[in-house]
Amino acid sequence: MALVLVRRLPPRLRLRLRAGAGVQRAMLVTGLVLTALFLLAALLGPLLAPHGYAQLSDGGGLFGSQQHPSGAHPLGTTIAGYDVLSRTIWGARTALLIIVAALILSVVPGTLLGLVSGYLGGRPDRLLVGLADALYAFPPLLLAIVMSIVISGGRSGLAGGLGAAACSVAVSFVPQYFRVVRAEVIRVKAEPFVDAARVIGTGPWRIMTRHVLRNSVRTLPLIFTINASEAILTLAGLGFLGFGIEPNSAAEWGYDLNRAVADVTSGIWWTAIPPGLGIVLTVLGTTLLGESLTDLADPRLRRRSGGSAPDPDGGTDDD
Amino acid sequence: MSTSTQETPGAVAAPADGAAGYGLARYLVVRFLLIIPTVLILVSLVFFLMRLTGDPISTAFGDRLTPDQLHAKLHQAGYDRPLLTQYLDYLRSLATGDFGRTVTDNQPVTHVLATYGAATVELACYALLVALVVGVPLGMVAAAHRDRAPDAVLRLFAILTYATPVFFVGLLLKLVFAIGLGWLPSSGRASTNVQLFLQNQTSTTGVYLIDALRSGDTTAVTDVLRHAVLPAVALGLLVAGVLLRLVRTNLIGTLSTDYVDAARSRGVAPLRLVTHHAARPALIPVVTVLGLQVAGLLGGAVLTETTFEWKGLGYELAHYLTARDFPAVQGIVALFAVVVAVTNFLVDVVAALIDPRVRY
Numbered sequence: 001m002a003l004v005l006v007r008r009l010p011p012r013l014r015l016r017l018r019a020g021a022g023v024q025r026a027m028l029v030t031g032l033v034l035t036a037l038f039l040l041a042a043l044l045g046p047l048l049a050p051h052g053y054a055q056l057s058d059g060g061g062l063f064g065s066q067q068h069p070s071g072a073h074p075l076g077t078t079i080a081g082y083d084v085l086s087r088t089i090w091g092a093r094t095a096l097l098i099i100v101a102a103l104i105l106s107v108v109p110g111t112l113l114g115l116v117s118g119y120l121g122g123r124p125d126r127l128l129v130g131l132a133d134a135l136y137a138f139p140p141l142l143l144a145i146v147m148s149i150v151i152s153g154g155r156s157g158l159a160g161g162l163g164a165a166a167c168s169v170a171v172s173f174v175p176q177y178f179r180v181v182r183a184e185v186i187r188v189k190a191e192p193f194v195d196a197a198r199v200i201g202t203g204p205w206r207i208m209t210r211h212v213l214r215n216s217v218r219t220l221p222l223i224f225t226i227n228a229s230e231a232i233l234t235l236a237g238l239g240f241l242g243f244g245i246e247p248n249s250a251a252e253w254g255y256d257l258n259r260a261v262a263d264v265t266s267g268i269w270w271t272a273i274p275p276g277l278g279i280v281l282t283v284l285g286t287t288l289l290g291e292s293l294t295d296l297a298d299p300r301l302r303r304r305s306g307g308s309a310p311d312p313d314g315g316t317d318d319d
Numbered sequence: 320m321s322t323s324t325q326e327t328p329g330a331v332a333a334p335a336d337g338a339a340g341y342g343l344a345r346y347l348v349v350r351f352l353l354i355i356p357t358v359l360i361l362v363s364l365v366f367f368l369m370r371l372t373g374d375p376i377s378t379a380f381g382d383r384l385t386p387d388q389l390h391a392k393l394h395q396a397g398y399d400r401p402l403l404t405q406y407l408d409y410l411r412s413l414a415t416g417d418f419g420r421t422v423t424d425n426q427p428v429t430h431v432l433a434t435y436g437a438a439t440v441e442l443a444c445y446a447l448l449v450a451l452v453v454g455v456p457l458g459m460v461a462a463a464h465r466d467r468a469p470d471a472v473l474r475l476f477a478i479l480t481y482a483t484p485v486f487f488v489g490l491l492l493k494l495v496f497a498i499g500l501g502w503l504p505s506s507g508r509a510s511t512n513v514q515l516f517l518q519n520q521t522s523t524t525g526v527y528l529i530d531a532l533r534s535g536d537t538t539a540v541t542d543v544l545r546h547a548v549l550p551a552v553a554l555g556l557l558v559a560g561v562l563l564r565l566v567r568t569n570l571i572g573t574l575s576t577d578y579v580d581a582a583r584s585r586g587v588a589p590l591r592l593v594t595h596h597a598a599r600p601a602l603i604p605v606v607t608v609l610g611l612q613v614a615g616l617l618g619g620a621v622l623t624e625t626t627f628e629w630k631g632l633g634y635e636l637a638h639y640l641t642a643r644d645f646p647a648v649q650g651i652v653a654l655f656a657v658v659v660a661v662t663n664f665l666v667d668v669v670a671a672l673i674d675p676r677v678r679y
Binding site: 272 | 356365368369372478487625626636
């Protein structure tokens, strides 16, 4: 499904980029740059970071606690004696893992349920709609805390912390994918081509996957980016409250901010700002990317901007 | 909406007018009944999740009691019965408003909820105020300057308020305004002496601002307000961004209607066009969206209260979780679930009263 989306986007993007206003182009470029930097840090972290995420000493002995930024430690060290720059870079890897885990756990069940429920309808459909309404409004962070206690007693390794955050983000995002896909499925299944497929004897499963699903996933990319942001923020919130991933299992920005609370009170800024900026820039990148893609795909939002000429084929590629 | 048709819902050929009234009543009843499964699902989810780790007493004191003592305590509290019996028992006592007692400090959970709930409500009100004062005017500015520089800047601001975790905003505010400039206190709800003074008043509400105003002591009022500024801004900005975008989108919608065009053609100034002509219809949905933000506000409150040591329900939730006090945790989460479900219900009621198309 993701492949379908990727194949569909580029030609649209090229068209829109020419017609889009300066602001939209700036948003898209900023989003792309921030996301690329994030992916780079996540994938090449071990090469970029001067030290390991749980490293306390090197050839010159212990790093020392709460050291000011210096040549040896460009962003200083934490109260526990970790190198701040290294942990901030390594944190990107943990953030990427939580995005992937939360997306898989949310998209797959949400889309499948929306597809089957919307296509078949009836009593089970109504039950699922009610269930989705009940779950989607609850703050994921609260469930994440409860789950982290269940999974690992609140002292998580990498897998436990990721699992707790990913599961609880899924609890509030499965209903969102479900709603969006279901609404689209109900619209699409009334189209003549679905009837045509049914008339020539195509089975329901094949109709659902080949005909309905492919035409029902247009609006998903925006939810992907919100979902990804929410995953990062939930894991960070969990870490900040002290129920997240332990420092020797992985570097996690929320945990580092939790340890920085006391530092802030004594005026130490370098342990709080780098991990915080890590979160802000990552979420900013994905959000900008998601919003500019939506803007570019929505013909109604393109007009009236900066005197740019209307898109010549604006009317043809809406569907 | 004649009452006669409501009394005879089975009437075959109800007049169109009566059918609409019946539809609204039916919608409200169905919607009200939906609160029950919503709360039930969340409460059950939390109950079974927490029980997966063991019974409340073993998890809280397991390593400090002898097996005999533990067994006696378990039996006394009824935790050696089948899980399903305990679950039904728990639901029954919840329905009668009995939330049980905390394990670690043995006080009624309802007492905890009442004491610390006031602090959270106070913080949430300040935050909503900040959100309204920041979000609505800025949304109007953005709509009035649509697609020009101010709009772009405000859009970035709105995205930033979403992208920045509330605890990072809190830490930055503390770093600048409490530590760096020394203008405001960095944590707590009031200074120690003011706190003692307020708790010794004859009748207290738990909402410090009200208690301070009642005492008539101006130093207490200023102290309480000074403590509230940073947490309120941190939590309020979270909602302000959502409001800003909503007001902008709605205003742009109403600004393109015929009656606003008519006003524009009469030469009404752009800003007056926004404030006097387009604002009112655009602000109605804001009420409902504000209600939907309550869930986000509760999640944010847990983080804000921890950042600023604001002793409310969120702060206590983190504290009781660390102590593995399950009855307390379940009580707080159940209360949050009820608050979220009830506000969502109220939002739907308001939406249905405003817009007939919403009803079933």
